[in-house]
Amino acid sequence: MAGRALALIVGAAVLALTLGPLILVALHAEGGWSADLSALRFTLVQAALSAVISVALAIPVARALARRRFPGRRALVALLGAPFLLPVIVAVLGLLAVFGRSGILNQTLGGFGLPAIRIYGLHGVVLAHVFLNMPLAVRLILHGWQAIPAERFRLATALGLGPRGVRRHLERPMLVEVLPGTLVLIFVICLTSFAVALTLGGGPKATTLELALYQALRFQFDLGRAASLSALQFALCGAAVLIAARVAVPGGFGRGLDRAVAQGPAGWRMGVDAAVIAAAAAFLLVPLGAVALRGAPALLDLPSSVWGAAGRSVGIALISTALTGGAALALALTPGRWVEVVAMLPLAASSLVMGTGLFLGLFPFLAPEVVALPVTVLVNATLALPFAFRILRPAATSLARDYGMLAASVGMTGLARLRWLTLPRLAGPLGFAGGVTAALSMGDLGVIALFAAPDAPTLPLLVQQLLGAYRMDQAAGAALLLVILSFGLFWMFDKGGRRA
Amino acid sequence: MRLVLALILFPLAATAQDRPVLDVLTYDSFTTEWGPGPQLKTLFEAECGCTLRFTAPGDAAAVLSRLKLEGARSTADVVLGLDTNLMADAKDSGLFVPLATIPDTDLPVDWTDDTFAPFDWGWFAFIHTTDITPPTSFEDLAASDLQVVIQDPRSSTPGLGLAMWIKAEYGPRAPEIWAALADNILTVTPGWSEAYGLFTEGEADMVLSYTTSPAYHILAEGDDTKAAAIFPAGHYLQVELAGKLAATDQPDLADRFLTFLLTPAAQEVIATTNWMYPARAVPLPEGFDRLPRPEKTIFLSPDDVRAQRDAAIAEWQAALSR
Numbered sequence: 001m002a003g004r005a006l007a008l009i010v011g012a013a014v015l016a017l018t019l020g021p022l023i024l025v026a027l028h029a030e031g032g033w034s035a036d037l038s039a040l041r042f043t044l045v046q047a048a049l050s051a052v053i054s055v056a057l058a059i060p061v062a063r064a065l066a067r068r069r070f071p072g073r074r075a076l077v078a079l080l081g082a083p084f085l086l087p088v089i090v091a092v093l094g095l096l097a098v099f100g101r102s103g104i105l106n107q108t109l110g111g112f113g114l115p116a117i118r119i120y121g122l123h124g125v126v127l128a129h130v131f132l133n134m135p136l137a138v139r140l141i142l143h144g145w146q147a148i149p150a151e152r153f154r155l156a157t158a159l160g161l162g163p164r165g166v167r168r169h170l171e172r173p174m175l176v177e178v179l180p181g182t183l184v185l186i187f188v189i190c191l192t193s194f195a196v197a198l199t200l201g202g203g204p205k206a207t208t209l210e211l212a213l214y215q216a217l218r219f220q221f222d223l224g225r226a227a228s229l230s231a232l233q234f235a236l237c238g239a240a241v242l243i244a245a246r247v248a249v250p251g252g253f254g255r256g257l258d259r260a261v262a263q264g265p266a267g268w269r270m271g272v273d274a275a276v277i278a279a280a281a282a283f284l285l286v287p288l289g290a291v292a293l294r295g296a297p298a299l300l301d302l303p304s305s306v307w308g309a310a311g312r313s314v315g316i317a318l319i320s321t322a323l324t325g326g327a328a329l330a331l332a333l334t335p336g337r338w339v340e341v342v343a344m345l346p347l348a349a350s351s352l353v354m355g356t357g358l359f360l361g362l363f364p365f366l367a368p369e370v371v372a373l374p375v376t377v378l379v380n381a382t383l384a385l386p387f388a389f390r391i392l393r394p395a396a397t398s399l400a401r402d403y404g405m406l407a408a409s410v411g412m413t414g415l416a417r418l419r420w421l422t423l424p425r426l427a428g429p430l431g432f433a434g435g436v437t438a439a440l441s442m443g444d445l446g447v448i449a450l451f452a453a454p455d456a457p458t459l460p461l462l463v464q465q466l467l468g469a470y471r472m473d474q475a476a477g478a479a480l481l482l483v484i485l486s487f488g489l490f491w492m493f494d495k496g497g498r499r500a
Numbered sequence: 501m502r503l504v505l506a507l508i509l510f511p512l513a514a515t516a517q518d519r520p521v522l523d524v525l526t527y528d529s530f531t532t533e534w535g536p537g538p539q540l541k542t543l544f545e546a547e548c549g550c551t552l553r554f555t556a557p558g559d560a561a562a563v564l565s566r567l568k569l570e571g572a573r574s575t576a577d578v579v580l581g582l583d584t585n586l587m588a589d590a591k592d593s594g595l596f597v598p599l600a601t602i603p604d605t606d607l608p609v610d611w612t613d614d615t616f617a618p619f620d621w622g623w624f625a626f627i628h629t630t631d632i633t634p635p636t637s638f639e640d641l642a643a644s645d646l647q648v649v650i651q652d653p654r655s656s657t658p659g660l661g662l663a664m665w666i667k668a669e670y671g672p673r674a675p676e677i678w679a680a681l682a683d684n685i686l687t688v689t690p691g692w693s694e695a696y697g698l699f700t701e702g703e704a705d706m707v708l709s710y711t712t713s714p715a716y717h718i719l720a721e722g723d724d725t726k727a728a729a730i731f732p733a734g735h736y737l738q739v740e741l742a743g744k745l746a747a748t749d750q751p752d753l754a755d756r757f758l759t760f761l762l763t764p765a766a767q768e769v770i771a772t773t774n775w776m777y778p779a780r781a782v783p784l785p786e787g788f789d790r791l792p793r794p795e796k797t798i799f800l801s802p803d804d805v806r807a808q809r810d811a812a813i814a815e816w817q818a819a820l821s822r
Contacts, residue, residue, distance in 0.1 A: 038821075092694075093701060102702045120687045195690050198652060199698075203688045203820040211690065215654040219561050221568045305533050359569055367575070369555070461528075467693035468529040468559075470716045470775065472700050475693075 007334035010327045011342045017382045018349040021357020022234070026227035028360055040232070043208045046122060046197060047190035050129035051183050057130065058137035058182075059175070061280045064273035065138070066145035067265075076281060077142070078491055080135035083284055085439040085486045087460055088195045090291055090479040095119070095128055095200075097290030104286070124200035129193065133186045135284055140185070140390070143429065144178035145171075147398060163265050178394065184244040185390055188237045188347045209233050213350055223356075230353040237348030241341060295480025298473045306462060306478050310485060313442050313459040316377055317489055320441040321434050323381035328388035328433060332396040333422065343389035346382045354379055369456075376458070380441040387440065388433035395429040431497010435490035442486040459485070521551045522753045525576040527563050528556040529774075536773040543769070544760055550753055559691065560657050560740075564590055571595070577748035578757055580619070584739045584799075585660050587616060588806035597746045600755060603762055606781040608737060608797040616741035619761045620776040622710040623735035623794055624661045625728040632705055634729035638666065642680035648706040649686050649695040653813050656691045657738070660809070662708050665736030667812040668800045674812065678819030685820065711735065711791060716775050718787040727792075734796030740776065 065077060083091060098104050099119045106116040119127065148170055156166050194210035209229055216225040331343045358375055359368065399422065407413075407421055423430070443460055457465060459482045466475035531537035531554040541552045557566040560581050567579060572595065582590050590596065596615050603617040611618055626641070626648060628634050635641035641648070651659030667674045686704045689695040699707035711728040718724050742761055744754045760766055767778035772785055800808070 093697065096698070096701055096703055100701070100703050195694070199687060199689045199694050201687070203685060204652070204817045205821045211652075211655065214690070218558070218565050219654060221565050303533060356569065363570060364573065457528075464693065465528050465532045467697060469532060469534050470696070470713070470720070471534065472697060475697075 004334055006330040007339060010330050011339070014327075014342055014345060014382060014385065017354070017378065018345045021354045021361070022227060022230050022349070024357040024360045025223050025230070025353055028223045038205075039207045039209050039212045042197075042201075042206060043191055043210075044236075046125050046129070046201075046206075046208070047187050047193075049122075049126050050133065050190040051187035053126060054130045054134040054137050054186050055141075055179060055183050057280075058134050058141055060276045061134075062138045062141035062145055063171070064276045065142055068270075068273050068277070070277075076277070077139070078494060079285065079288075080138050081435060081439065081490045081494065082135070082288055082483070082487050083132050084136045084436075085443055085490060086132070086288075086291070086483060087443050087463060087479060088193075090463075090476075090483065091132055091287070092128060092196060092199055093294065093476075094287035094291040095131055097294070098287050099124075099127065120200055120202040122201065122206070124202070125197050125206060128196045128200050129186075129190050131284070131287065132196075133189060134280075137182050137186060138280070139432070140182045141175070141178055143391070143432070144174045144394065147394065148174055163269065180244040181390055181394075184240045184344075185347070185386070187240055188344075188386075191233065191237060192347075192350060210350060210352075213352055217352055217356055226353060226356070230350050233350060234348045238341070238345070241344040241347075291476075291483065292480060295476040295478075295483075298477025299480060302474060302477050302481070303466075305457070306459070306481065309457050309459045309462040310481060312373070312456065313482075314485060314489070316373065316380060316458065317438045317441040317486075319377045320380040320384065321438040321489075321493070323377065324384045324388050324437040325430065325434050327381070328385055328392050329396075329422075329426070329430070331385075331389055332392035333400075335400065340389075340393070343393075344386045347386040349383070351379060351383060354382075372456070377441075381437075384437040384440045387436050391429050391433040391436065392426065395426055399425050427497050429497070431493050431495070434497065435493035438489040438493055439486040442482065442489065519549065519551050520750055520753060521553055522548070522578065522750050522757055523553050523555065523576045524578045524580055524757070525555050525557075525563055525567065525574075526580040527560050528558055530554070530581055531556045534773065536770045539769045539773065540761075540766055543765055544757060547760070548753060548756060550750075552757070560586060561655075567595060568593055572747050574745060574747055576745055577750045577754045578742060578744055580742040580761075582616070582741050582743070583657055583661075584737075584741070584802055585657065585664060585805050585809070587613075587741060587802040590743070591615060591802070595745055595747070596743045599744060599758060603758075603779075605762070605779045607739060607779060609739075609799050611739075613802075616743045617758050617761065618739045618779045619742050619767075620770050620774055620778055621737060621739040622712050622776040623737055623797070624658060624665060624708060625711040625713075625730070625735055625794075626706040627699065627709045627713050627726055627728055628706045630725050630727050634706075634727070635731075636729070637731050637733055638669070638677050638681065641684055642677065644684065646684055646705040647686040648684055648708065649698045649704040650688055650708045651692055651695050652688050652690055653816060656689075658692050658695075658708055658710075659688070660813075661736055661738055663812040663816045664800055664805060664809065665798060667808055667815070668736065668798050668804075669733060675815045675819055678816055679822075682820055682822065688820070710738075710776065711794065712775050712777060712788070715787045715791055718790065719772070719785060730792050730794055732795060734798040735794040737797050737799045739779075740774075 065073065086094070096103060096119065099117070100106070101116065109116060152170055153166070156170060161169065191208075192210050194208045194214060197206050197208045198211055209232065213226055213229045213233070216222045216229060328343070331339050358379070362368070362371055362375070403421060403425070407417055412421060459478065463475050463478045463482060466478055526537070529535050537554050541554070544552050555576065557563060560583060563579065563581055564586050567574060567576070567590070570576070574595070579590075579596075598614045599617060602612065602614050605611045605618050607618055607621055626634070632646070635644055635646065650662055653659040653663040666677055670677050687698070689698065692709070695707050696709060698704055706729065711730075714724075714726045714728060717726045742758055744751070744758060748754050762780055764780065764782045767780045767782045770776070771778045771782070771788070778784075
């Protein structure tokens with residue numbers, strides 16, 4: 001009962017934080033409503049392509065990682081979190097080091113006398129989105145694979161099922177459960193992207209709704225247009241979430257004893273798995289390596305303000321993580337479809353609109369720089385909630401299915417149940433969710449700029465300021481520091497969860 | 501003992517409270533430790549007996565947006581960093597009051613506006629590495645194989661500057677010029693720093709920036725491989741402005757600050773920290789005299805910008821969307 005009340009409170013807070021600012025912006029609007037159809041079309045096409053390709057590529061990688069054991073596997077799985085957490089401009093520069101004009105790929109092609117490829121255009125946008133999101137898809141699908149009890153695989157072997165049988169009876173039902181949520185998550189992330197889409201899209205034909213929003217708010221100060229674009233984005237994302245909730249069919253694998261998954265089939269399939277893992281690792285690690293090489297020389301020579309900014313960013317990330325972790329857990333443990341919809345809502349919200357709305361609401365009462373850090377924490381916690389929820393929900397659902405009756409029959413409720421059943425059983429996904437939240441919060445740039453006092457920037461804001469002051473080397477160094485800190489937090493939470 | 505402490509501390513507390521505060525709203529790179537902000541603060545506070553406080557919500561467009569967001573309730577006294585392309589919008593907001601006098605400046609154009617004081621300026625230009633032959637006009641660029649990065653006029657002030665430059669130089673021929681340039685434009689970025697980053701990473705031959713950009717590389721990095729391509733037909737002028745808000749509770753301090761901004765001491769700070777030309781002729785460091793200066797300045801008055809801006813952006817968008 002207490003859990004349900006908590007979930008209702010969290011739900012109400014999320015609704016207030018996502019829809020409230022939108023309503024405030026709309027109330028201040030003077031202009032009419034309008035929408036940009038070509039922006040809508042481009043936004044949908046690039047997001048759909050990015051989501052489908054990311055997930056399609058992630059399935060074989062997740063399967064290979066699930067059924068093979070090799071030295072460095074843990075490190076590779078942990079590193080899969082990294083691209084998603086990179087600041088956009090840093091990720092773009094990393095990709096350019098590989099696919100750009102003087103990048104590794106074009107130099108190799110040139111060496112063989114082949115024509116150079118150009119990264120700019122729709123394919124560049126999709127490439128960047130796949131780079132950023134495919135690893136997230138791998139992690140989510142890998143969780144699904146590992147949620148199939150090892151006993152099932154052993155039973156399948158005992159029954160003489162070949163790889164095809166395993167696929168049909170174990171893997172396909174799991175994928176049916178995991179894929180819709182993963183697809184929607186990535187689709188919606190790509191819906192709200194704009195810096196990647198514009199920079200690599202090549203020009204105004206790569207206008208997304210989010211760019212149109214940015215333009216409306218920052219350049220034209222047309223609150224009516226901003227509110228209508230934001231409402232359109234909400235409707236799109238809401239529809240995607242509802243469709244996904246409808247097609248997802250709950251599976252039923254029964255309880256297991258948490259033993260390691262059995263080894264995969266031998267023979268040529270082993271070679272294929274090895275090749276898949278190697279290709280994915282190269283695609284992700286080479287650009288990351290380029291970022292590290294670019295930033296490393298400047299690391300020792302950073303301006304003093306970097307350290308204060310880094311401290312502020314870590315503080316914000318830790319508090320956001322605590323808030324999001326609690327809220328996501330409360331929601332994930334509560335049955336019902338409304339929970340799914342509410343928890344996914346913040347994905348549809350533009351942080352720009354959220355920031356502007358909160359500013360309109362708070363400014364008459366409080367000085368912006370006084371509330372800069374609390375507002376940033378609150379907004380970051382809200383924006384990370386869908387990710388944490390998506391990670392916790394499947395595990396929480398199977399927990400209720402597999403242990404709910406047992407716990408009820410021995411009268412285990414409230415804090416005792418949380419302590420002895422929920423937290424230990426969910427430690428893995430909780431750690432992963434905490435890591436993602438912390439790292440996302442480290443990298444956020446959207447809201448702080450509107451509120452922050454100029455002498456107290458966060459690390460992403462400082463990277464932006466360094467870039468704006470021609471200090472490209474120091475910006476690369478500060479960006480590398482940001483990556484190291486984000487990744488460090490992610491790794492600490494993730495590892496803590498897996499050890500528990 | 502407590503009484504003694506109180507007697508010692510009281511005058512301190514009183515002066516701290518008596519010091520008036522001047523709130524200046526500006527863009528973010530102005531206030532960073534390597535920007536003009538900290539030095540100007542030290543200089544001005546030494547003479548005004550006040551506290552100077554900067555607030556920086558982002559780039560120049562974000563400053564205007566923040567101002568409109570705050571409206572008449574704004575606690576800011578002075579706004580610093582809008583440019584002539586944003587000026588008509590800013591004036592239309594009705595939030596500014598005229599200055600006591602039209603400031604005396606050494607700009608390449610005559611300054612006649614009585615609401616805004618120019619504090620620095622620059623010419624937009626394409627920056628290239630010295631190993632290529634730079635173009636000498638937009639037609640020349642369009643005919644070449646050079647690849648350039650520009651900024652989106654819908655989200656950045658240099659991007660808007662380029663759209664107005666081509667509109668001002670070519671008038672009705674602007675759509676034709678944009679169409680010819682389309683295959684030379686490698687990509688369009690949301691802001692200046694993304695574009696400049698692509699250029700310094702070697703992705704493009706040229707980037708839209710300022711004629712003064714190479715001064716940073718020369719003076720701060722000892723790198724003289726970057727230069728501005730000079731177009732004899734002229735370069736578009738960007739003038740950065742400061743103005744006084746109608747709602748200020750420190751009108752006299754605001755006036756003093758605006759006067760101070762044009763003093764030689766403040767102007768020298770701005771030149772070498774903002775990497776633009778100062779609005780008054782003051783001695784400049786050596787790197788600046790090596791910079792080529794365009795012979796001709798192209799400039800649209802704020803009213804012309806207001807009248808032509810939407811059309812210029814639409815032409816840009818139409819030509820590059822194909």
